[in-house]
Amino acid sequence: MIKGHGDDIYEYEGIKSDFSSNICAHNNQEILLSHLAEHPELISHYPEPEAWSLEKMIAERYLIDPQQVIVTSGATEAIYLIAQTFGLHPVIPTPTFSEYEDACKMFPRSAETVDISTGDREQKTMLWLCNPNNPTGEVYDQLYIDRMMAEHELVVLDHSYENYTDEHIMSPRWGCRTPHSIQIHSMTKTYGIPGLRLGYITAHESLIARIRENLRPWSVSALAIEAGKFLLQHDELLCKPDLQEAQRLAKNLENFWGIIVTPSQTNFILCRLVHYTAAELKDYLAREHHILIRDCSNFRGLTPHHFRVASQTPSENDALVDAINQFITSRNG
Numbered sequence: 001m002i003k004g005h006g007d008d009i010y011e012y013e014g015i016k017s018d019f020s021s022n023i024c025a026h027n028n029q030e031i032l033l034s035h036l037a038e039h040p041e042l043i044s045h046y047p048e049p050e051a052w053s054l055e056k057m058i059a060e061r062y063l064i065d066p067q068q069v070i071v072t073s074g075a076t077e078a079i080y081l082i083a084q085t086f087g088l089h090p091v092i093p094t095p096t097f098s099e100y101e102d103a104c105k106m107f108p109r110s111a112e113t114v115d116i117s118t119g120d121r122e123q124k125t126m127l128w129l130c131n132p133n134n135p136t137g138e139v140y141d142q143l144y145i146d147r148m149m150a151e152h153e154l155v156v157l158d159h160s161y162e163n164y165t166d167e168h169i170m171s172p173r174w175g176c177r178t179p180h181s182i183q184i185h186s187m188t189k190t191y192g193i194p195g196l197r198l199g200y201i202t203a204h205e206s207l208i209a210r211i212r213e214n215l216r217p218w219s220v221s222a223l224a225i226e227a228g229k230f231l232l233q234h235d236e237l238l239c240k241p242d243l244q245e246a247q248r249l250a251k252n253l254e255n256f257w258g259i260i261v262t263p264s265q266t267n268f269i270l271c272r273l274v275h276y277t278a279a280e281l282k283d284y285l286a287r288e289h290h291i292l293i294r295d296c297s298n299f300r301g302l303t304p305h306h307f308r309v310a311s312q313t314p315s316e317n318d319a320l321v322d323a324i325n326q327f328i329t330s331r332n333g
Contacts, residue, residue: 012286017316019309020294022134022161022268024239026313027192032237035230036223047222050215054228058200061232062172067205070212071228073219075160075186075199082182082201083107085211088126088153094301095135097158100128101300124153131169132161135296135308137264139167149180154207160186160199164241164266172202179204182211191231192239198224241267246311252321253309258328268310270296278307281327289323 009015036042051071059066072078076099083090083103090104127148132139149155162169162185175183187198198220201211231237246267253271254261262270273281278295285291296306311317 009292012292014290015286015292016290017312017319018292019312019316019320020292021194022164022266022308022310023189023194024164024192024241024267025310025316027237027239029193029237031234032191032193032227032230036227039226042222042226045222047218047220047225049217050212051220051225051228054220054225054232055200057229057232058202062202064173064176064202065205068172068176068202068208070201070208070215071220071225072199072201073221073224074188074197075158075184077197077219078184078199078201079103079158080106081211081214082156082184084214086126086154089123091125091127091152093129095296095299096128096130097134098299100130100156100158125151126154126156127152128156128158130158130160132165132167132266134161135268135270135294135299135302135306136262137266137268137270139165139169139265142168142170145170145181149178153180155181156184157181158184160184160189161266163190163239164268166243167265176202176204179206182207187228187231190239191237193227193231196224196227197221198228241311243267245314245317248314249309249311249317249321252317253324256324256328259324268308270306270308272303273305273307276327276331277304279304281307281324284327285320285323288326289319291320291323293320 008020009018054071055069056066058069072081079099080103084107092100129140145155157170159169172183175181182201182203185200185202188194201208246269250261250264250269253259253269258274260272260274264270278297282293282295285293294308296302296308297304309320
């Protein structure tokens, strides 16, 4: 695991605005907390060895079979389970979420060869796509995904940010029809509950059966299972970012001389400083303005000049833009 994922607020004191995490900003969890507080008995007993009751509710929501669902302790456990299960050569575009590569390194496969002269593939490949992609905010359209499923034995689609875009994302029901794709979903991000660690996999039953063989018993806590069942019945708690506000922030960042902004279809925005490093900017913002951003220098394929911000409230976004302006002015003065 790389050191330096987003939301490293524990490394700093006095942070007032956290732009470093992609999680939808300021989601109200009082109703969920109140419900969980009414069930203290859950911490006194083991949870279901596998989260069958929650899997059943997820299946009902998407009109699929419970045998096409596995609930996991966050999307990250899903990533490692998939890497462990399938003996396929990984193909991972960059930049993207680092845990795909880390998981594949933990469960290494022998590197088969490809005969370029004949075009014959001796290796079977598993393509990992984050859709929308972290950290770029790019969304892959269905035509591209269909083409990738024809080129690879298996396509893993991490849909953790599926609720953070207005673009079309393949539905679980459609994805379960083919044995060539697996979808990862994150209730952590869909409902803004990263501390509870809750995700799930949807796929053709033949793929789910193989993944289930590697499940650890009791990996999902009783509180997380109860929270998941409650949240599925309360769509008003869905975490939906203000994408118009995110685009306003992106335009304001584009106006800076020396900042290059990557077009995003989500609430988070990847930027590159031309003249300074992300570490310099991050340190300045945290120390002088109590604002936290994501230094993206540890993403494979990016540079020490890349940083990412996730749109917050209009006033917080304006404060970020003003603080960056002060940083650039102080360096150029």
